[in-house]
Amino acid sequence: MDFIVKFALQNISRRPGRSIAVLLFSVLFAAAIFGGTLLIGSMQQGLRVLNSRLGADIVVVPAAAKTKFNVNSVLLQGTPGYFYMERKVLDDVTGIEGVEKVSPQLFLASMTADCCSASLQIVGFDPRSDFAIQPWIRETYGGLLGDGDIVAGSNVRFTDTRMLKFYDVNCKVAAQLAKTGSALDNAIYANEDTVKRLIAASQKKGMNQYNSFDPADVTSAVLVKVKDGYDIEKVAGEINLHVRKVKAVAAKNLISDVASGLSGMSDMIGICIGTIWILCVLIMMIVFTMLMNERTREFAVLRVLGTSRSMLSRMVISEAVLINLAGGAVGILLSFLFVMLFNTAIGNLLKVPFLMPSVSTILLLAGATLLISILAGGIISALSAKRISNMDTSLILREGE
Amino acid sequence: MNEERSNGFLDFAILFFTLLLCIGSQTLFPACAPKPDGSWMMCHASNLVVTGTGAICSLLAFARVFLSRRLKTILSAAIFAVSFFTMPVPGYVLPLCRMAAMQCQAIFRPAVLFVGILLCIVTGIDIWFRLRKG
Numbered sequence: 001m002d003f004i005v006k007f008a009l010q011n012i013s014r015r016p017g018r019s020i021a022v023l024l025f026s027v028l029f030a031a032a033i034f035g036g037t038l039l040i041g042s043m044q045q046g047l048r049v050l051n052s053r054l055g056a057d058i059v060v061v062p063a064a065a066k067t068k069f070n071v072n073s074v075l076l077q078g079t080p081g082y083f084y085m086e087r088k089v090l091d092d093v094t095g096i097e098g099v100e101k102v103s104p105q106l107f108l109a110s111m112t113a114d115c116c117s118a119s120l121q122i123v124g125f126d127p128r129s130d131f132a133i134q135p136w137i138r139e140t141y142g143g144l145l146g147d148g149d150i151v152a153g154s155n156v157r158f159t160d161t162r163m164l165k166f167y168d169v170n171c172k173v174a175a176q177l178a179k180t181g182s183a184l185d186n187a188i189y190a191n192e193d194t195v196k197r198l199i200a201a202s203q204k205k206g207m208n209q210y211n212s213f214d215p216a217d218v219t220s221a222v223l224v225k226v227k228d229g230y231d232i233e234k235v236a237g238e239i240n241l242h243v244r245k246v247k248a249v250a251a252k253n254l255i256s257d258v259a260s261g262l263s264g265m266s267d268m269i270g271i272c273i274g275t276i277w278i279l280c281v282l283i284m285m286i287v288f289t290m291l292m293n294e295r296t297r298e299f300a301v302l303r304v305l306g307t308s309r310s311m312l313s314r315m316v317i318s319e320a321v322l323i324n325l326a327g328g329a330v331g332i333l334l335s336f337l338f339v340m341l342f343n344t345a346i347g348n349l350l351k352v353p354f355l356m357p358s359v360s361t362i363l364l365l366a367g368a369t370l371l372i373s374i375l376a377g378g379i380i381s382a383l384s385a386k387r388i389s390n391m392d393t394s395l396i397l398r399e400g401e
Numbered sequence: 402m403n404e405e406r407s408n409g410f411l412d413f414a415i416l417f418f419t420l421l422l423c424i425g426s427q428t429l430f431p432a433c434a435p436k437p438d439g440s441w442m443m444c445h446a447s448n449l450v451v452t453g454t455g456a457i458c459s460l461l462a463f464a465r466v467f468l469s470r471r472l473k474t475i476l477s478a479a480i481f482a483v484s485f486f487t488m489p490v491p492g493y494v495l496p497l498c499r500m501a502a503m504q505c506q507a508i509f510r511p512a513v514l515f516v517g518i519l520l521c522i523v524t525g526i527d528i529w530f531r532l533r534k535g
Contacts, residue, residue, distance in 0.1 A: 020410060120500070155501030186502050337518060341511035344501055 008318035026327025035335030036273035046181035046353025055132030056223035098230035104219040124195025141175030167201035181355025313385035324377030423455030430512035432505035444505035447495035488517035
């Protein structure tokens with residue numbers, strides 16, 4: 001091992017209190033940069049996946065639902081909720097100019113005690129016309145969903161029997177979807193006939209607040225794909241104008257609500273990272289200056305014993321680089337562990353889609369953080385080292401005589 | 402003096418994390434709250450086991466502060482083992498609720514894993530230092 005590195009290591013281990021104090025700042029510094037950037041990256045990744053999962057250009061819901069429910073949270077965030085409108089809306093919407101495809105969806109919320117000690121959103125789709133849900137079901141399940149079959153979101157847990165019971169109706173879990181990072185992971189998906197059976201069962205048990213309709217005559221939402229060349233906002237306006245008692249919303253507006261919230265949050269996290277970063281650099285500068293002042297006699301003795309100015313500088317820089325390397329690695333590891341383990345809780349808390357970036361992105365980010373951490377420590381210590389090497393050795397040694 | 406200071410730091414860290422496991426599993430990161438009828442969800446058993454193992458670790462960590470160097474190493478190894486085997490209790494050894502978004506899955510289990518890993522690292526470092534010094 002290089003003499004200077006060995007000397008630096010001995011200096012670090014001989015002064016554990018001092019080393020641990022500097023190490024803690026370095027840990028905080030790396031954790032703030034890595035953890036904060038990982039948080040922002042995960043939110044952006046979650047939004048990208050959510051955007052790709054929506055699939056429709058326009059979502060049509062009952063006009064009353066807009067006032068009774070937060071439709072955005074039911075459609076995008078999987079919050080359990082249900083509302084219905086007459087099924088003939090489907091034909092009315094199909095007749096609007098510019099509409100290419102329509103597909104109905106039927107919603108139901110499970111009882112809390114059914115399977116999971118928490119209410120689940122149940123989404124029924126029509127396999128013949130669906131263009132939004134089936135493409136991402138196919139990513140994990142190639143077969144056709146039969147009656148009584150369900151596809152569970154990634155957050156839904158089930159036993160080895162793969163059976164879940166809703167309103168006393170047994171359903172078989174045919175597949176489980178990949179994680180989206182949004183609350184869509186808490187929903188389950190089935191064909192319309194299965195959901196109609198579940199609605200009828202909920203009505204029979206008196207558990208559905210809408211008991212006066214036949215499930216075959218209603219739908220909860222209509223997803224619309226607009227023909228190429230047509231303006232989505234204009235087509236949505238036409239639907240609102242010509243179809244009674246419905247509200248058509250452009251999907252990008254639904255997403256933009258989430259995106260604007262996310263942008264504000266990203267800015268705030270960015271400001272926090274910047275503040276912590278500046279504070280850490282300032283504190284490290286102060287700590288290094290204090291440490292160097294404390295060690296002036298030690299350096300003077302080393303100079304008298306024949307250590308050159310450049311060697312002294314290299315010793316000081318090596319010490320700082322080694323501590324920042326260790327602190328950076330610990331900070332990165334701790335913040336990664338924290339974000340990875342608590343990603344569901346963080347998503348729930350921030351109420352935004354939250355999905356960790358790919359392994360290669362995380363590794364790249366970790367490398368960059370470590371480099372920044374080492375460079376920051378190196379530059380700060382180099383400034384101190386320059387000051388030390390310019391000191392008059394004889395004056396320092398004569399001090400206090 | 403320096404050795405005493407680093408030992409003191411490790412003693413404090415071990416005691417802190419064991420107390421966090423014990424008290425935190427009932428206060429900061431408990432499993433799901435009871436149902437409205439007062440009965441507990443299925444995750445409650447694993448919450449009790451984690452608090453229990455946390456209490457055992459805390460007692461060992463408290464005892465090791467006053468014991469000789471050799472006994473300290475043995476107790477550190479015991480804390481390492483207990484915390485290591487506490488980590489798979491929620492969700493693997495004992496069941497948790499079935500929704501990943503619920504408190505026991507989203508907060509309790511990750512927190513037990515996080516504190517367990519930190520405890521294993523700190524006790525591991527302590528054992529390594531002590532064995533290296535002989």
